Structures are given as structure tokens and as C-alpha cells.
Amino acid sequence: xxxxxxxxxxxxxxxxxxxxxxxxxxxxxxxxxxxxxxxxxxxxxxxxxxxxxxxxxxxxxxxxxxxxxxxxxxxxxxxxxxxxxxxxxxxxxxxxxxxxxxxxxxxxxxxxxxxxxxxxxxxxxxxxxxxxxxxxxxxxxxxxxxxxxxxxxxxxxxxxxxxxxxxxxxxxxxxxxxxxxxxxxxxxxxxxxxxxxxxxxxxxxxxxxxxxxxxxxxxxxxxxxxxxxxxxxxxxxxxxxxxxxxxxxxxxxxxxxxxxxxxxxxxxxxxxxxxxxxxxxxxxxxxxxxxxxxxxxxxxxxxxxxxxxxxxxxxxxxxxxxxxxxxxxxxxxxxxxxxxxxxxxxxxxxxxxxxxxxxxxxxxxxxxxxxxxxxxxxxxxxxxxxxxxxxxxxxxxxxxxxxxxxxxxxxxxxxxxxxxxxxxxxxxxxxxxxxxxxxxxxxxxxxxxxxxxxx
Ligand code: ADP
Ligand code: MG
Numbered sequence: 001x002x003x004x005x006x007x008x009x010x011x012x013x014x015x016x017x018x019x020x021x022x023x024x025x026x027x028x029x030x031x032x033x034x035x036x037x038x039x040x041x042x043x044x045x046x047x048x049x050x051x052x053x054x055x056x057x058x059x060x061x062x063x064x065x066x067x068x069x070x071x072x073x074x075x076x077x078x079x080x081x082x083x084x085x086x087x088x089x090x091x092x093x094x095x096x097x098x099x100x101x102x103x104x105x106x107x108x109x110x111x112x113x114x115x116x117x118x119x120x121x122x123x124x125x126x127x128x129x130x131x132x133x134x135x136x137x138x139x140x141x142x143x144x145x146x147x148x149x150x151x152x153x154x155x156x157x158x159x160x161x162x163x164x165x166x167x168x169x170x171x172x173x174x175x176x177x178x179x180x181x182x183x184x185x186x187x188x189x190x191x192x193x194x195x196x197x198x199x200x201x202x203x204x205x206x207x208x209x210x211x212x213x214x215x216x217x218x219x220x221x222x223x224x225x226x227x228x229x230x231x232x233x234x235x236x237x238x239x240x241x242x243x244x245x246x247x248x249x250x251x252x253x254x255x256x257x258x259x260x261x262x263x264x265x266x267x268x269x270x271x272x273x274x275x276x277x278x279x280x281x282x283x284x285x286x287x288x289x290x291x292x293x294x295x296x297x298x299x300x301x302x303x304x305x306x307x308x309x310x311x312x313x314x315x316x317x318x319x320x321x322x323x324x325x326x327x328x329x330x331x332x333x334x335x336x337x338x339x340x341x342x343x344x345x346x347x348x349x350x351x352x353x354x355x356x357x358x359x360x361x362x363x364x365x366x367x368x369x370x371x372x373x374x375x376x377x378x379x380x381x382x383x384x385x386x387x388x389x390x391x392x393x394x395x396x397x398x399x400x401x402x403x404x405x406x407x408x409x410x411x412x413x414x415x416x417x418x419x420x421x422x423x424x425x426x427x428x429x430x431x432x433x434x435x436x437x438x439x440x441x442x443x444x445x446x447x448x449x450x451x452x453x454x455x
Pocket of ligand 1: 159
């Protein structure tokens with residue numbers, strides 16, 4: 001058997017054990033690149049795939065390989081930079097943009113397409129790709145070439161200000177240009193909810209659905225707002241199903257994983273998990289600088305490397321805030337007709353950078369943790385062992401310790417009737433679980449992002 005045939009046989013068997021969506025997501029663009037001395041190397045399109053396959057499918061693949069070739073002992077996944085979906089450089093800058101001045105940019109910002117609701121400002125051209133978003137980008141790009149076929153639904157999740165809306169709209173804009181005949185609709189989920197409620201009130205639900213049926217690509221942003229809205233979820237589920245059955249593309253975003261939206265109905269959740277889920281993490285410093293450079297080009301402003309580094313090292317987990325900082329410098333340059341140097345930049349950005357940093361508090365931790373898990377603030381203080389409360393409470397204790405450096409007895413006192421041993425137990429348990437459970441790690445990172453980005 002050649003390597004190619006061997007891999008074909010493995011894939012044929014894998015297909016029986018994983019869902020179609022998972023298969024398309026994780027096994028497309030994989031192949032055996034070497035097979036000697038009992039060691040098989042499999043190339044995958046990006047580092048995220050490598051991790052995912054390694055964690056979830058290692059033993060399955062190895063078992064199948066062994067059943068076909070007895071002397072296979074070892075297996076490794078390597079990232080192949082030649083596959084079409086992969087991003088060659090770790091950080092790729094978008095193509096050089098046509099120079100537009102700020103007033104034009106602001107004008108563009110308002111020129112939202114009436115029909116699709118898409119803002120032409122958000123494109124793939126000005127979307128910087130790095131390790132933090134490469135999977136989401138690759139999936140989005142693939143969808144725009146072939147909407148409705150592979151990754152359906154696409155579910156993009158990540159913290160605030162990290163590019164979910166930009167990516168969703170870029171996908172929509174690209175589909176619009178490649179498939180002018182397709183009807184595309186972008187809607188923040190809040191608008192969807194109010195539209196639905198309104199149509200029910202005016203007894204126009206039939207009309208509402210009729211309009212939806214015409215749509216080929218539905219892009220719904222920030223679906224965490226569906227949490228707790230039973231009736232809306234019910235309707236959404238039907239719409240979702242009919243889109244799915246008719247091979248119409250659905251693209252969703254949320255600031256948390258579907259299974260971290262407790263009120264979202266189970267059936268809805270399992271549907272999401274059946275498609276493609278891609279997270280957007282936090283860009284590293286070189287990517288943040290690359291993003292700033294690309295924004296400088298858009299805004300036609302020149303800033304020295306030390307100013308860019310200053311911004312990128314002080315604003316770490318919110319691209320929107322980085323842009324806010326940049327805008328201050330743009331205004332300065334416009335008014336004074338000169339480039340702000342590092343001293344000036346430090347002065348201009350002082351208020352912006354100082355305020356949010358350690359602006360977290362006991363109250364804020366309690367508020368953000370409880371809202372993340374769809375609980376009332378007071379629920380975390382209840383004397384109960386209910387699972388849906390115990391876990392958030394332990395996370396709150398862990399964050400009080402990590403973020404505020406509170407002592408264990410003081411943490412215990414804050415939760416009526418608990419002593420320091422309970423606090424120690426909670427923190428140690430979370431620390432231990434974090435080592436084993438990537439889902440928990442994602443949840444806590446998302447919570448932390450909110451702690452430092454919301455006021
Ligand atoms: P989210 O929807 O996740 O809160 P947005 O998509 O609104 O975030 O992004 C916030 C700002 O950051 C936008 O102005 C967007 O253009 C910019 N941005 C986010 N990600 C990128 C990226 N990868 N490349 C360039 N700009 C980005
Ligand atoms: Mg958004």
C-alpha cells in the first residue's frame with residue numbers, strides 16, 4: 001500500500017466514527033508525508049488543527065493505522081505550510097490598501113449596505129491574520145468560496161473587541177462579491193430578537209419568516225443575547241434547521257462557547273457543536289504591532305516603531321481599544337500637522353492606559369462571573385451544593401485570589417459561613433482542572449477579558 005492509499009483507508013474508517021462536519025473541519029487537507037521505521041508523519045494545515053487532532057483523535061488514528069500496518073508505533077502531526085488554507089507567515093499583513101483619509105473612512109463606516117446590512121469597511125483585505133485567529137480566518141475564507149457546503153454553521157467565539165464582527169462581515173462582503181445572486185443578511189442578534197418580538201406583537205410573523213426564507217446566507221452576530229429568551233430560541237431553532245437542510249449558510253458569533261450559555265437549549269447547543277467552531281484568542285505582541293501598522297496605513301498616518309510598541313505593549317487584549325489609542329494620535333497629527341513622538345504619545349494616552357488596568361474589584365468579579373454563567377449576583381452566595389452554582393463560585397474564589405491577591409480567610413469570609421479551607425480547596429481545584437480541561441481555560445480567559453475590558 002502506498003502512503004496515499006494508506007491514508008485514504010484511514011480516512012475512510014475515520015468517517016464512520018466522527019460527524020460529517022467534524023470530518024470536514026479536521027481531516028480535510030491532511031496527508032501522510034512520511035512513513036518510516038514505524039513512525040508516521042501526518043501533515044495538517046495549521047497549528048490549531050495539529051493540537052486538536054493530537055488531543056482528540058490521536059489514539060483513534062493510531063489504532064486504525066496499526067490495524068492496517070502492524071509495524072506502525074508512533075505518529076506525529078506536523079504543520080504543512082504549503083496547504084492552501086494555511087497562512088504562510090505567522091503574521092500576514094493584508095495587501096497594501098488604497099490610501100484613504102480619515103474622513104473618507106468615517107464616511108465608509110456609515111455606508112452600510114441597506115440590503116445586506118454589511119459594512120464595506122470590514123474586509124479580508126484589512127483583516128490581519130496571526131496564530132490567534134488563523135483557524136477562524138481559514139474557515140471564514142473557505143466558506144466565502146463555497147457558502148453552505150462545508151462548515152455549516154460556522155460558530156466564531158472570542159472576547160470583546162478581538163475581531164468577531166470584522167470577520168463575520170468580511171465573510172459576508174466576500175460572498176456578496178463572489179456570488180452576487182445570493183441574498184445575504186447580517187444581523188446583530190439583538191435586532192433579530194426585537195424584529196421577531198415586534199412581528200409577533202403585530203401578528204406579522206408569517207411575513208417575518210417569508211423574508212427569512214429568501215435569505216441564502218444568514219450572519220448573526222453576538223448570539224449570547226439569545227440566552228434566556230426561550231421563545232426566540234424556539235423560533236431560531238426552526239429557522240436554523242431549515243437553513244441547514246437547504247444547504248444555506250449560517251454564520252454565528254458569540255463571546256462565549258455555546259456550552260457556556262447555560263440557558264441556550266440543549267438541542268440548539270448540540271447543533272452548534274456539529275458545525276465548525278473556531279475561537280479568536282488574544283493576539284501576541286508582534287501581531288498587535290502588525291495590526292497597528294495596517295490601521296496606520298488605512299488612516300494614512302506614520303508612527304515610529306517605539307510609539308507602536310508602546311501602544312501594543314500597553315493594550316493587550318482588545319484591538320478596538322488599540323484603535324481608540326491610535327485615533328487619539330491621528331487627531332493630534334491632524335491638528336498639529338506633525339507626527340507625535342513617544343513623549344507626546346505617552347502624554348496623550350496616559351488617561352486611556354492608566355484607567356482600565358487594575359480596575360477590577362470584588363464586586364466586579366462577582367458581577368462578571370455570575371453574568372457569564374447566567375446567574376444573579378446573589379446566587380453565588382447561596383448555601384447550596386448545586387453544580388451550576390458550585391463551579392461559578394469556585395471560579396469566583398479563584399479569581400479573587402489570582403486577580404486581587406486576597407487572603408484565603410478573607411475570601412472565605414466573603415462567602416457567608418465559609419472558612420479558609422473552602423477557599424483553598426476551591427482555588428486548588430480550579431488550578432488542577434485548568435491543567436486538564438481546555439474548555440475551562442477558555443471560559444476563565446473569556447471571563448478575565450471581560451473583567452478588564454468592561455467598565
Ligand atoms: P468584536 O466583534 O470581537 O467585539 P470587532 O470585530 O468589532 O470585535 O473588532 C474591533 C476592532 O478591531 C474593529 O475596528 C476591527 O476592525 C479591529 N480588528 C479586529 N481584529 C482585527 C484584525 N485581525 N485585523 C485588523 N483589524 C482588526
Ligand atoms: Mg462584535
